[in-house]
Amino acid sequence: MKPHNVQMAFLKSWRRKRALEKTQIDAALWLRVIGRLRFLRGLTADELSRLRELAIVFLDEKELHGAGGLAIDDDICLSIAVQACLPILNLGMDAYEGWVGVVVYPDEFVIEREEMDENGVVHRFHEGVSGEAWDGGPVVLSWRDASSGSFAGYNVVIHEFAHKLAMSGADNEGFPLPHSDMDRARWQDALHAAFQRFTGQVDRGEPTIVDPYASEHPAEFFAVMSEMFFTASAVLARDWPELYAQLAAYYRQDPAGTLPPAA
Numbered sequence: 353m354k355p356h357n358v359q360m361a362f363l364k365s366w367r368r369k370r371a372l373e374k375t376q377i378d379a380a381l382w383l384r385v386i387g388r389l390r391f392l393r394g395l396t397a398d399e400l401s402r403l404r405e406l407a408i409v410f411l412d413e414k415e416l417h418g419a420g421g422l423a424i425d426d427d428i429c430l431s432i433a434v435q436a437c438l439p440i441l442n443l444g445m446d447a448y449e450g451w452v453g454v455v456v457y458p459d460e461f462v463i464e465r466e467e468m469d470e471n472g473v474v475h476r477f478h479e480g481v482s483g484e485a486w487d488g489g490p491v492v493l494s495w496r497d498a499s500s501g502s503f504a505g506y507n508v509v510i511h512e513f514a515h516k517l518a519m520s521g522a523d524n525e526g527f528p529l530p531h532s533d534m535d536r537a538r539w540q541d542a543l544h545a546a547f548q549r550f551t552g553q554v555d556r557g558e559p560t561i562v563d564p565y566a567s568e569h570p571a572e573f574f575a576v577m578s579e580m581f582f583t584a585s586a587v588l589a590r591d592w593p594e595l596y597a598q599l600a601a602y603y604r605q606d607p608a609g610t611l612p613p614a615a
């Protein structure tokens with residue numbers, strides 16, 4: 353580390369310590385928010401307490417704004433912070449470095465998309481979406497979709513924040529890079545094989561538990577499978593064990609509790 357970086361790291365850790373000391377989360381608010389998020393029920397008391405601390409740091413370092421007439425309140429802030437921090441429970445807040453904004457709309461919002469057809473003609477159209485993550489910029493969310501954590505296997509907050517984690521680097525095909533302490537070949541093999549298998553199922557029109565949207569692109573596959581990993585972990589561990597094991601290595605969590613302690 354250069355002296356400048358040492359100083360920055362010191363300031364950051366001092367600021368985080370101070371945020372934890374000065375911030376109290378109302379107990380009733382905390383219980384209400386985590387009570388709505390069913391997938392948090394498997395967390396231990398220690399994990400919940402670390403999740404609460406991370407949420408405090410998240411709210412100190414990120415800026416949440418309402419858009420489309422939505423007035424941001426403590427409930428919205430805490431609910432989004434908790435869901436955003438679950439994927440980084442064992443990675444730490446530095447995994448979300450380099451951007452600060454979270455924009456929250458009351459419901460689906462409309463974005464402009466461009467697509468080139470096979471004749472090279474670019475079509476512009478508008479599409480309603482529940483979330484979006486900008487590289488180096490904000491995460492944009494629909495509160496209606498983010499508020500309840502919805503049903504098992506679906507979570508727009510985890511989806512968009514998984515994109516944020518993956519934006520630090522991708523391989524040629526668009527799969528996110530593993531952490532440096534992971535077996536890169538095993539990670540790539542597991543993701544590629546699972547993606548092939550899944551796109552095959554979707555192409556053949558087979559019914560899938562996983563959202564077919566995951567077949568659109570390797571980056572979407574990672575984001576959707578991350579939703580499964582945290583909100584339908586037992587299903588993912590049962591149906592996609594090698595992918596589950598690799599996501600467990602990536603997130604350093606084993607929500608389904610199916611891996612040996614050493615893994």
Ligand SMILES: [Zn+2]
Nearest residue numbers: 511515572575
């Ligand atoms: Zn996506």
